[in-house]
Amino acid sequence: MPQKQGIRIVGARVHNLKDVTLTLPESKITVFVGVSGSGKSSIVFDTVAVESQRQLNASYSWFIRNQLPKYERPQADAIEGLTTAVIVDQQPIGGNSRSTVGTITDVAPVLRALFARHAEPTTGLVSSYSFNDPRGMCPECEGMGRTVQPDVERMLDKSKSLNGGAILLPTYKVGTPDWQILAGDSRLDADKVLRKYTKDEWHTLLHGTGGKVEVKTKNATIKINYEGLVDKFVRLNLKRDTSTLSEKTRDAIQQFMSEGLCPLCHGARLSQETLNSRIDGRNIAEMSGLSIDELVPVLAKLDSPIAETARTALERISGMGLGYLTLDRPTVTLSGGEGQRLKMVRHLGSTLTHLTYIFDEPSVGLHPRDVGRLNELLRGLRDKGNTVLVVEHDPDVIDIADHVVEVGPEAGVHGGEIVFEGTVAALAKAATRTATALAERGAVKKTFRKAGGQLSITDADLHNLKNVSVDIPTGVLTAVTGVAGSGKTSLISGVFAAQHPTATFVDQGPITASSRSNPATYLELMDGIRKLFAKASGQPEALFSFNSKGACEECQGRGVIITEIAFMDPVTTHCETCHGRRFKESVLEHQLRGKSIADVLELPVSEAVGFFTEKALKPKLQGLVDVGLGYLTLGQPLSTLSGGERQRIKLATQLHKTSSVYVLDEPTTGLHMSDVGTLMALLNRIVDDGNTVVVIEHNLDVVRQADWVIDLGPDGGAGGGEVVFTGTPKQLLANKKSVTGEYLRKYVG
Structure with a gap:
């Protein structure tokens, strides 16, 4: 062989x-x-x-x-x-509000085929069971499950009367034509406090129709048809093309609206005809709302090869430990x-x-x-x-x-x-x-910083969180841990971010990377650098940009020539005119402290820190050195960097912000084990400077070096969403209920 x-x-x-x-x-x-x-x-x-x-x-x-x-x-x-x-x-995975676990795993199309074939009564059309198809989507919310609706609580001050300025909408100030339509209607008492209105009066105020009201303007008195406050707001602002409105007007309208479940489909996303179609007593929305582990036995009861196909696919997902997910779960969550x-x-x-x-x-x-x-x-x-x-x-x-x-x-x-x-x-x-x-396997810390105070999270119920209330200590390094899907991101990036909006967040989102973006542009250093060259040479700033007047005319500032011909693979060659330096030769004659703009962009960050002493530039450059990227050159295209390098560049942009609370979502992403030490030195320095640092992290090398640990679980999805443990890493070692504690014991030996 x-x-x-x-x-x-x-x-x-x-x-x-x-x-x-x-x-x-x-x-x-x-x-x-x-x-x-x-x-x-x-x-x-x-x-x-x-x-x-x-x-x-x-x-x-x-x-x-x-x-x-x-x-x-x-x-x-x-x-x-x-x-x-x-x-x-x-x-x-990303996706948008129409992307779900069912669509991303291709189980949703199989489930739609099952209903088209076996539901009672069946529409017979697979597409009619899709909330992304006009034939199946709810006409009210267009398959989104949620609608933007006027918020009456924001529109009205119920402690006041109409004459007392109860209507908070800017066009309804006392005396305006809009206000006169409501206050002048004979069915409403304009001096009566709104909270004392009867059911009929409330309906008239919000949704009433019929009759004409006399309205006085500067030049005339006219009669206008009565229209309730909410109905008119919906007609003018929700059932028209709002792109014709000014940004100021749109912002003013937005504060009087809120998003909520669609009143017609109640979040199911589908038309009433589709929701009336059932298998074994459940419609397709109800089946999609079951956890995968719950749905598998439901499908096993059905005598259908389509059901068998769906069940097999779901068992694979469950086998990866994701049986707690539902098919209707949006991928963005x-x-x-x-x-x-x-x-x-x-x-x-x-x-x-x-x-x-x-x-x-x-x-x-x-x-x-x-x-x-x-x-x-x-x-x-x-x-x-x-x-x-x-x-x-x-x-x-x-x-x-x-x-x-x-x-x-x-x-x-x-x-x-x-x-x-x-x-x-x-x-x-x-x-x-x-x-x-x-x-090298280190032990857990023996001494821990003492908290100076606390930042509270109260009654968190986002996604699978079960009314979680927990305190995050200030002035220390806190690690938030737990198995995938336990609720860490929901608790910190969701609820904590909303309750403490002044905190600085560094998430996992990818940074935009192209052949024209580089560390200098991403850290917004180029404007300052161009100004220095312009001042030293007396030339316009645009001359020192390879995206503007200074660009080599042969390669348009790319440094390479990309030849793309139909039916051929692209070919990239070195630009012989600028020798890959991107600038016109005449631009390189102008120097700053003995270096041309191309020389500066070829400097490693570790050298650029010494070259630029300006306050606007040096702290940002030092941030790159602090995250271990001193070897990068200022002009290296971001498209050539690894995922770990891009994550650290993002972290570097946040280090010198005027914030006392930093939240990092898995900062070790893309980091080699030996680089974790550099990251920990940086985080410890931030805390020692009087700040609070919170990391959502799985890396046990980080967890063992934290001052405080908040562990969520005990499992993922419906089996999670609870605080299993709070305390020091040393206390976590002794905790028998925490899965993280179990693996930390193995890690430190």
């Missing part, structure tokens, strides 16, 4: 890679490790994945290829042994860990073999308990005969690798080399950053 060759890469030079040559074994799990920015993603995604997709697209006809994304051939001497790549990246597992579960039912599955940090957002389920998935894909490539920092994922590749030794220009290849056992004996970090 011929030996399996695997994927062979020869002389890869993408981004910071330095003529990398390696072979990735076939039908094995290969985990890529190394510090953030070392070049892992450049190998796995920008070389292997891109070339696989490029060659696969080349197998289609020209007509189809023209409809597909175009990929440029990666810079490498050879890439051999490729198979079709299935890519599971770490981008959040999912935690990072839930989103990651839903993306992966799509591939569980595939019977295709000899594929290459590529995962980008699949453990992001997962509690240590949930990583075990992830590992089962990775092994299952491998055992079907597939090659699995994983970019990862989590020790538990690294531990299941058949083959490990470490890229480094450092990040950026100091990385891009293969520093280790081999088994996990061999890695433990190597002298690399990852091997050293794996060997």
Whole structure:
């Protein structure tokens, strides 16, 4: 039997890679490790994945290829042994208000087919069971389940009469024509306090019709048809194109409206005809509102191959520990860990073999308990005969690798080399950053800062939270923990953010990255830098921008020439006119302290801190150094940075804000184990400066170093939403009810 060759890469030079040559074994799990920015993603995604997709697209006809994304051939001497790549990246699921667990997992279409075939009475049309189709959506809310409605409590002061100014709408001030229509109606007593109105008077005031009212203006007296306050507000503001209104008017209207359940479908999103269609006593909205674990036995009772298909898909989701979710749950409300597992579960039912599955940090957002389920998935894909490539920092994922590749030794220009290849056992004996970090397991803190006060969260009931009330201590570092779906994000990013709006939040949202954006533009340093050059040279500021007058005319400030021809893959070449520096030669003649604008953009941040002494620039540059990104150059395109580097750039933008409370959502995302120490030093410095820091985090290396822990659970979804534990990490070690405590005990040994 011929030996399996695997994927062979020869002389890869993408981004910071330095003529990398390696072979990735076939039908094995290969985990890529190394510090953030070392070049892992450049190998796995920008070389292997891109070339696989490029060659696969080349197998289609020209007509189809023209409809597909175009990929440029990666810079490498050879890439051999490729198979079709299935890519599971770490981008959040996102979606909009119409995207649900049912739609993202493709179970919703199966459920619609089930109702079209077997419901009583059935409409016979699959589309009529969809809230995204005009034939099925509720006509009142157009399938959203919620509507914007006038808020009477905001419109009226019930302690006053109409003559006393009870109507708070700006166009209804006492004496105005709008006010006269209501106050002049014979059915209403304008001197009577509103809270004493009878039921009939309330109806007349809000929804009344009929009769004419005399209204006096400056020039005349006219008679106008009576129209209730709410009915007129709806007609003028909700049943018309509000884009014709000025922004000031729209803002004024907004304060008198609130969002609530649709009064017609009560949140079900569907038309009344569709909701009257039932299977086993339930309509499709009621079935979608059951948890997945509840829905599986309901479908098992039905004698239908369609029901069997839906049940099988749901069992896969439940097997990933997500049985508490409902199919109608909006995807925008999912935690990072839930989103990651839903993306992966799509591939569980595939019977295709000899594929290459590529995962980008699949453990992001997962509690240590949930990583075990992830590992089962990775092994299952491998055992079907597939090659699995994983970019990862989590020790538990690294531990299941058949083959490990470490890229480094450092990040950026100091990385891009293969520093280790081999088994996990061999890695433990190597002298690399990852091997050293794996060997180091610290203990929990012995001394803890004392709180100076507290920030209270009261009666939190968002999503699965069960009227949670908890205090966050001030002046200390607090870690909020719990399994995926336990309610951490709902509690902190949802309720705490609403109750304490002055806090500074650094979330998991991706930053916009393009070939024209760089650290200097993202940190809003370029305006200040251009002003300095303009002042020193007497030239206009626009001359020192590669997006404006200073741009090289040949490459339009890109530094490269991108040739795109129909039916051809794009080709990128170095601009020979500006030599990749992006500016006209005449611009580079103007200097600041002996350096041109191009020289400045080529400075590493660690050197730029010393070059720029200006107060408007130095603190922001120091922020990049503080988060461990001193090796980046000011002009390096953000599109070339790793996910971990982008997350830290976002953190750097928040460090020097005038805030006393910082909230970070999983700040270790994309960080190598050895970089966690740098992050902790930064967080401790922020706290020592008199601030409060709250981190939503799974990383046990962070949890053990916190002053206070708030653990949610005990499980996810309906099984969570409660505070399981509050106290120090030392006290958490002794707690037998906390899942986090169980894994922390294992971590510290």
